Amino acid sequence: MRIPCPHCGERDVSEFRYGGDATKTRPKHGEGDLKAWHDYYFLFDNPKGPHTEYWQHVLGCRHWFKLSRNTATNEIGEAS
Amino acid sequence: MTAFRRLEKGGRIDRGKPVTFTFDGKPLSGFAGDTLASALLANGKTLTSRSFKYHRPRGIVSAGVEEPNGLFTIGKNEPNIPATTVDLTDGLAVQSQNAWPSPDFDLMAVNSLLSPLFQSGFYYKTFMGPFKKSWMFYEPFIRRAAGLGKGSYEKDSDRYDTAHEFCDVLVVGSGPAGLAAALTAGRSGARVVLVEQDSEFGGQLLSERTADLEAWRKVQLAELASLSNVKIRARTTAQGLYDDNFVVLLQRHEESDAAKGKPRQTLISLRAKSIIFATGALERPLVFSNNDRPGVMLASAVRTYLNRFAVAPLKRAVIVTNNDTAYLTAFDLAEAGIAVTMADHRKVIPSDLLSKAAMLGMAMFPGTGVADVEGAKQVSRVQLAGAHSASIECDVLAMSGGWSPAVHLTSHGGIKPIYDEKLAAFVPGGFAAAHFGAGAVMGRFGTQAAIKDGNDMGARAVADFGKTTKPVAPPEGKDRAYHILPVWLPAVAGKGKAFVDVQSDVTVKDIRTAHQEGYVSVEHLKRYTTLGMGTDQGKTSNINAIAIMAGLREVPIMQAGTTTFRPPYTGLAVGAIAGRTIGHHFRPYRLSPLHDANKASGATFIEAGLWMRAWYYAWAGNSPETAYIREMELVRKGVGLADVSTLGKIDVQGPDAAEFLNRVYVNGFAKLPVGKARYGVMLNDDGVVLDDGTTTRISDTQFYLTTTTAQAGEVMSWLEYLLQVHWTDLKVHVTSLTDEWAGMAVSGPKSREALQLAFPAADVSTGNLPYMGCLEVNFDGVPIRLLRLSFSGELAYEVHCPADHAHALWEHFLNVAAPLGIKPYGLEALASLRIEKGHVAGLELDHRNTLDDLGLGKMAGKEKAYIGKELRLRENLQAPERWSLVGIELMEEGKKLRGGSILFSASDEIKGHGRGYITSVTWSTELNKFIALGLYQGGLKHEGEDIICAFPLKNEQMKARIVSPHFIDREGARLNA
């Protein structure tokens, strides 16, 4: 799999670190109750199909970015 | 007995270069250009092996990678190698497998007599009794009988390389379609890679006799070789297709290269913009009684042996077919003077074939198939049945059940092949973008069609990059239409076993059994009968099996399903995948900037994750068990110097740096004064401890943060995540200094004196540099940081400096403070000193423990927000009786506390999960006893209580006492001194 880093361009997946579902809303710092943080941190939609997720170019520019990818096919979409 | 002979002339072998090799220790000879298979046949070795289950005599079946039978051990340690894929080289030592004492006379053949018992799945039905674990009795026998060749424990002396490549167009296969595709694409100027698994380019062309095809092949190759933008690679197999056009190629270098110290194989990770699959097709065997006898071969293989290797059947050949292509073999054999009998399942045969057969004097039996094959150790006679019955003596029986496109690679991406009724074969079920198929893999079996396909696909592939090209001119000629009558089971069944998978000894009867018992899905069929699970992965057997099962189920073949094709296409040495990343290259070594300094100081090193750390030093002794004790004493009584460069070091800068750290750490950092350090603990979102370390405020907008060695990378990534993803409003930047900066601890009651000697101009008095203070000084013109921190509990400092200057600074300390008796101390002493002081590290910070468990709950800010604050309050994380940090003192003299001991109260029954466990143990030089840190239910509420430390693995139990984890200097007098 090749991942398009918005800064460095397309690179092999082995240079990246996966950071999970990027569509979830993190409660604001210091806000949100236990349930809100639990749902944010522990529960995942985990869809079979289009997925927007975080990746870090950890062996490159260390940029964190959002990537759309289809989990049913590994087809890569936009990175931002 | 022999079935084949070498012709006086012809073939592509180099008769000027004789080659000698040994087979089971006996010397044989062949020619350069031979494969091991062709050489064995030329030497009359028709019976080459015994089958896996029934030990039936077997011979070579094919001339390619699909070979199911002719497997040998090459050299001492390379088992199961198909003879058809081995270039014959001088000195090659070949052993037969799975036969004792020899394939010719195999005592294990007694298995054949018991064969009615060995029906498919028999082992699921027996070997269960008489006891619960009876399989343990049977298993060794089964294991010994199973397995093909014998492996060797010997270390592989060959070298393997890995490489990365990129190209515009990858063409897989160099038959007429592949050659045309590569050249068409190459003429556009695109970067093309053409790979061919054979040692020569040409595919099917290499088995042809006509001069104009050979001439055409040479012209195309010459032009390909002349193009600088085209790379052509023989002996290179496209083993697997992965996401985003990532193709794994395995290049086998010529043996002579390997002998010169070059790698034997190179695994190339190729990323292609587009791929043209010209992978050809594999011929299928026919299924009939005793179709496994040596001398029963694929028709196309017989032709290849004849034309390419000049190896011909002795006198007489019978050919049985259900399609046109076997006639090519028949005609070539007849022209070479072999008596040919042709049995064709079809009643109606194209007239051009009939007339040519008549002209060549071949005996023709239309509407006829093979009922049975005779011959104890090789085929001697074939019984034909159907429209005609006849019994024909022969040396070789060539069979063709039609052609299966090699859809393996095209399917790796997840697109399943589909069944084409007209071709009676599976063809690619479609292609992803920028993938193209050309020639036989698409079911277009003619040479002209293949070249046209290659031209078209080559042009389409480069058109995607906006390039134009011109097609390759085909040779003169015209394709015949391909006609096939699918025949899956013999019309007249003989009495013998009819094999579907010869390597796994799976017969038609086994498939019937699987069907009767309900193992009807293709995957159940494979798994229940082991069909297609061998080294050939069912290249010649899968389709026949699917079709037979479809017939039994009375469903169309497409409905019966296909198997999933998995990489690699052919067996791929694990060593080739690993390349050079093995042994000490397996993972990189991380070396501290002080590594050489440590070495010069007499350090013995120990692996700690990726790091090599100074474990103990020669001055203190030569065993870790005693050296660390002397080093501890040094620090407690004098002054020691330790390398702490492996700590994570992060520079945090920006106007919001203080606010950022204040959010990340549980304790406050907003008001940390410039020039002061603070110990901080950070939690994960889940409220569990992530890491700890000391952070120093260098200026209003700059902090110097340290992490534990283990979590350095994690913490860095986490801070970047927070800043880049969630707190984009904060003006902060983090930079890792772990590799750029070195750190050393100067510890002990005499450490201030040492510091003063090292930096005579600096004011290192307590007034100017108090505990948790920071001072920037110059060393050799370089600014370095003196931090007054203590991990050992003694008066101590950490000195951090740019990595390039660390070695000099280290030596400086050892020199100037020599009068104080300064010496280096290592990891073992570092870790032991901190236990005495009760600092948590390592196994205490194991992601299961909360702030409160570690006795650090009071650090958390009550008012301020920090990461993990909410989930830290989860019910069980706040439970009163949690296992939390305690000190433990051994109460029995002459015994030894052990890490991993399970803790019980004095009155507990010693079983279950106990009340806690020991995390870290050391001998205390201060207390003269073994002490430990551990976690205990209820923690320090039980201070002073006697407990039991159980270590059942060594049948030990010993008495100990719960004490404060701060074994020394609870008031902090020493570190504040």
Add this chain to the structure above:
Amino acid sequence: MFKPYSALALAQHALSPERPWPRAWRAPEPKSSYDAIIIGGGGHGLATAYYLAKNHGMRNVAVLERAYIGSGNVGRNTTLIRSNYVIDGNTQFFEHSLKLWEGLSHELNFNCMVSHRGQIVLATSPVQLDTYARRGNIMRLNGIDAELLDRGQVMALLPYLDYSKDARWPIWGGILQGRAGSVRHDAVAWGYARAADTLGVDIIENCEVEGFIMDEGKAVGVETSRGRILGGKIGIAVAGHSSHVAKMAGLSLPIESHILQAFVTEPVKPMVHHVVSWGAELFYLSQSDKGGMVFGGHIDGFNTYTQRGQFPRIQTVAECAVSLLPFMSKLRLLRHWGGIMDMTPDGSPFICRTDIRNLYFNGGWCYQGFKATPASGWTFAHTIAHDEEHELNRCYALDRFEKGRELDDYGIGNWTYKQ
């Protein structure tokens, strides 16, 4: 028509081949309703159905399988069984499983080739050895066999590992569980299916669940590709696709789907007589009874349902294999494949009731689904039959993260497998 399997039956059958073996399990048409429906015809689902019938007398049970039974992870794993767990709850559960494995072939009258050849987990640092000591001590204290090995003892048992100076990490020792081993994985699915079928369970293949039928907040049935089927109780056992199925019932799970790759080499004569593991790279290797070396490592590290692995991970695992066992270099890889794992935050599974009445959930197996199969079915059946968790699976509730009751057996932290 049930025909017991035995050597005698095999011999009789060999002598009179005209009498075929009966189907191992029937292929019934789905009935309109059952007392219990198990979604998922993998090892766990089939085991659950078997124990529902056997232990709880519930025989009007259907197992619904989307494809063919055993098409998921029960037929894709690396077949290891062991019970070397350190956390209270895990220890007892996996030991119960190992005990059930010990008698399974007899219990099912189907030879699952349960091989107690022993597993050795290698330690490459003193700290690792300490953590294994804790593990082994806990095992012993719970009546489970464990031996702590020093370097010399490992050398004696596994002489083919790399003990040279060239090794990247020296082997300090290891821990041996003699009763651990391997099982013929497909046989587990088939054996449970045949035994459940014999007790009256309907195993319905090619039947995909497309939705749940709810009535006043209770689950009362499912819509399937073969029509509507009502069920008094419904159990989900579809690990790998748990999120997908649970979502149809409106449940959100603490699960992500990840791919774990597995590898097999060509068959050779017996060379490796134990299961060899190394925790640092989650590497494990054993030799199957057929002779192939079966091995694997970490998950690829990002969520996917493709069953296709990435090549860099394959290289990582191959490097590990050759570095630990240098002879592996010459053996040829024949096939590699991937299975989709339910990964949970703490690496431990779920066997529990859900917020929806009469709907039960079994999943989140991470790396350890196969070895858990018998105990998973056994406890899930109990949970379904009695509408409450058995003592052995009480800790495997879905709400354990809200309560802070993580079961992190390796002390690596929530979700950290993704790194």
